[in-house]
Amino acid sequence: MSLLELKHIYKIYGELHALDDVSLKVEKGEWVSIMGPSGSGKSTMMNIIGCMDKPSKGEVLLDGVDIAKESAKNLTAIRRDKIGLIFQQFHLVNYLTAVENVMLAQYYHSLPDEKEALEALDRVGLADRANHLPSQLSGGEQQRVCVARALINYPEIILADEPTGNLDEANEEIVVDLFHKLHDEGTTLIVVTHDPEVAEVAQRTLVLRNGRLHKEIVNQNFTGKIHFEDMESFRKEEKGNA
Amino acid sequence: MKKSQMYMRMIFASLMRRRSRMLVALLSIAIGATILSGLVTVYYDVPRQMGAQFRNYGANLILTGTDGGFSLEDTEKALKVFAKDELVGAAPFRYENIRIHEHPVVAAGTDMEGAKATSPFWRVEGDWCSTDGQIMVGKNVAESFRLKAGEMLTLSFTPENAPKDTPDETIDLEITGILDTGGSEEDYVYLSLHDLETLTGAGDLDVCEVSVSAQSDQLKVYADQIGVTVPAISAHLVKRVTASETTVLSKLQALVLLVTVVVLALTMICVATTMTAVVTERRKEIGLRKAIGASDKSIIGEFLGESMMLGGIGGILGAALGFVFAQQVSVHVFGSSIRFQWLLVPVTILVSIVVTGLSSLLPIRSATEVDPALVLKGE
Known part of the structure; x- marks a missing residue:
């Protein structure tokens, strides 16, 4: 059984089909990128997988449970227990320190454990910045706190929405390296991005266009940062479209 | 760490690290509590004050x-x-x-x-x-x-x-x-x-x-x-004296009571407006908390805890400043000093907590209805 399975998903706003009969499967421990231009349905799909929205039609099976039929209260619980979220804008609570931001996720999940939160910050290389407020951290550091917060409760899936969208190249590399580490540890990663360089390091890239699954690119030789043929062709295609 | 410890840590962090924001809310609560406490002090001291004044009219x-x-x-x-x-x-x-x-x-x-x-x-x-x-x-x-x-x-x-x-x-x-x-x-x-x-x-x-x-x-x-x-x-x-004293006193007390009730209502509106502003500017934070798994009940508890803590601090300030206010009123209106009503300290703090809590409840409840996906996208 796949960890996540979307079966004929539609999301319809009036006349607009934000998602139009999308089906996909994500296996446990897999690293999948979702790409596509603006308005392609990436964010809608992210919200549905992240239990922050429900499809108009179709099934979303997470660990065998159809989350499309769950109540808002249950979706909150599923989000808390099974999903780690990473945002483009980091979204840290500005009056809590780095370690307190990580503990916040523990607080809602089970019990806050400062030692464990510090270890999570250590994993992302921020042990020495634990007691800094977000305003005292750089963008890259804030994103790493966000990663530590996402992984603190050992979620089934880490769902990252444009995780490098606000980062410079050096920090982008640090975050992508972190994803490699997480993947090596067996974490399932779904990364929504419009950056081919971030997408191409995943095992599989799903390309959305006009709410439909346009293309699926499998990195046959996935070992790390590989520029594979399909991605190169995708880039050319994107350039052509632009 | 216990959940309650983290809860208090978050509340104190919010109050202490968002001082400039919280001061505005605290000021509004403290002013309300001051006026209320002052008026209630005057209300209870009016008979004594007026009694002394009435004694100028004889036995x-x-x-x-x-x-x-x-x-x-x-x-x-x-x-x-x-x-x-x-x-x-x-x-x-x-x-x-x-x-x-x-x-x-x-x-x-x-x-x-x-x-x-x-x-x-x-x-x-x-x-x-x-x-x-x-x-x-x-x-x-x-x-x-x-x-x-x-x-x-x-x-x-x-x-x-x-x-x-x-x-x-x-x-x-x-x-x-x-x-x-x-x-x-x-x-x-x-x-x-x-x-x-x-x-x-x-x-x-x-x-x-x-x-x-x-x-x-x-x-x-x-x-x-x-x-x-x-x-x-x-x-x-001396019925002529006592009856007229009673009439004047009851009218004066009714007037002070009416003013107190009006001020209480205005204070609630003022605190509710301030708390609405405070909560609204934290919609994104509420959205984030929801996104990482906070239940509505939990968010209401945290924000209510914050506002009640503010209410408590405002109440302490109000009880102290209210006495100063009542003293000034008493000295300038009745020409004599006022007695400190110790019972009014816990009452002012309690009323301040309840008023702030109630005033905050509505904006907090409506804030929990935010859609985390929209808020986090900046919409």
């Missing part, structure tokens, strides 16, 4: 003998029933018919300090008597005999049933002042009880005027107590 309790006159000792016993801080003054009076230049005049023996306290409206041209050997003369008497302050006056008295040819008792007294009251007092002369006794011999008191800073209900209780404690004395309320 409100009259002691008379159950069966004719009564002794000074009985009077002292009767006066013990009053709370010390409520007894403004007591003036025992003994009236005797004496003569001035062979013309009959009523002489009133009294305690001058007591008379000054029970009849502060008496106007004296000259001075009040301060020792024995002095006398105050009513304006009409002074005009009849062309008397002036500073002159010596001889009073004479013929004892009843005295054998013929018995010489009159006399006493020479210094006139210290002419009494101008606009009432019957202008027909009397006033001297100390001791001088009257020297002139006329020992005798019972006729009446004792008592000025008490209490309302009619309490005065009735005192009157009954005197009747039980000292059977020789009967106490009567």
Whole structure:
């Protein structure tokens, strides 16, 4: 059984089909990128997988449970227990320190454990910045706190929405390296991005266009940062479209 | 770490690290609490303050003998029933018919300090008597005999049933002042009880005027107590005075109460507006908390905890500043200082917490309805 399975998903706003009969499967421990231009349905799909929205039609099976039929209260619980979220804008609570931001996720999940939160910050290389407020951290550091917060409760899936969208190249590399580490540890990663360089390091890239699954690119030789043929062709295609 | 510890850590972090934001909310709560606490203090102190003011209009309790006159000792016993801080003054009076230049005049023996306290409206041209050997003369008497302050006056008295040819008792007294009251007092002369006794011999008191800073209900209780404690004395309320005092007081208290209720309503609106602003600017944070798994109940608990903590701090400030406010009102309006009402401290803090909590509940509840996906996308 796949960890996540979307079966004929539609999301319809009036006349607009934000998602139009999308089906996909994500296996446990897999690293999948979702790409596509603006308005392609990436964010809608992210919200549905992240239990922050429900499809108009179709099934979303997470660990065998159809989350499309769950109540808002249950979706909150599923989000808390099974999903780690990473945002483009980091979204840290500005009056809590780095370690307190990580503990916040523990607080809602089970019990806050400062030692464990510090270890999570250590994993992302921020042990020495634990007691800094977000305003005292750089963008890259804030994103790493966000990663530590996402992984603190050992979620089934880490769902990252444009995780490098606000980062410079050096920090982008640090975050992508972190994803490699997480993947090596067996974490399932779904990364929504419009950056081919971030997408191409995943095992599989799903390309959305006009709410439909346009293309699926499998990195046959996935070992790390590989520029594979399909991605190169995708880039050319994107350039052509632009 | 326990959840409660993290809960408190988050609340303190929010209050301490968002000081500038929180100060605005705190200011609004503290001002509301100050005005409320101040007005309630004034409300409860009005009877005392006004009671003192009313005492300028004279005695409100009259002691008379159950069966004719009564002794000074009985009077002292009767006066013990009053709370010390409520007894403004007591003036025992003994009236005797004496003569001035062979013309009959009523002489009133009294305690001058007591008379000054029970009849502060008496106007004296000259001075009040301060020792024995002095006398105050009513304006009409002074005009009849062309008397002036500073002159010596001889009073004479013929004892009843005295054998013929018995010489009159006399006493020479210094006139210290002419009494101008606009009432019957202008027909009397006033001297100390001791001088009257020297002139006329020992005798019972006729009446004792008592000025008490209490309302009619309490005065009735005192009157009954005197009747039980000292059977020789009967106490009567001066209904004209006590009834009008009660009417004015109840109207004044109703006015202060009305203002307090209006201020309470305005405070709630003001705090609710401030808390709405505070909560609204944290929609993104609420969205984030929801996104990472916070239930609505949990978010309401956290924000409510914050606002109630603010309410508590505002209440403490309000209780202290409210006393200063009430003191200023009291000094400028009534011309006297106010008593600190200790009970008002916990009450102000509690009311402040409840008002802030209730005012925050609505904006917090509506804030929990935010869609985390939209908020986090910046929409």
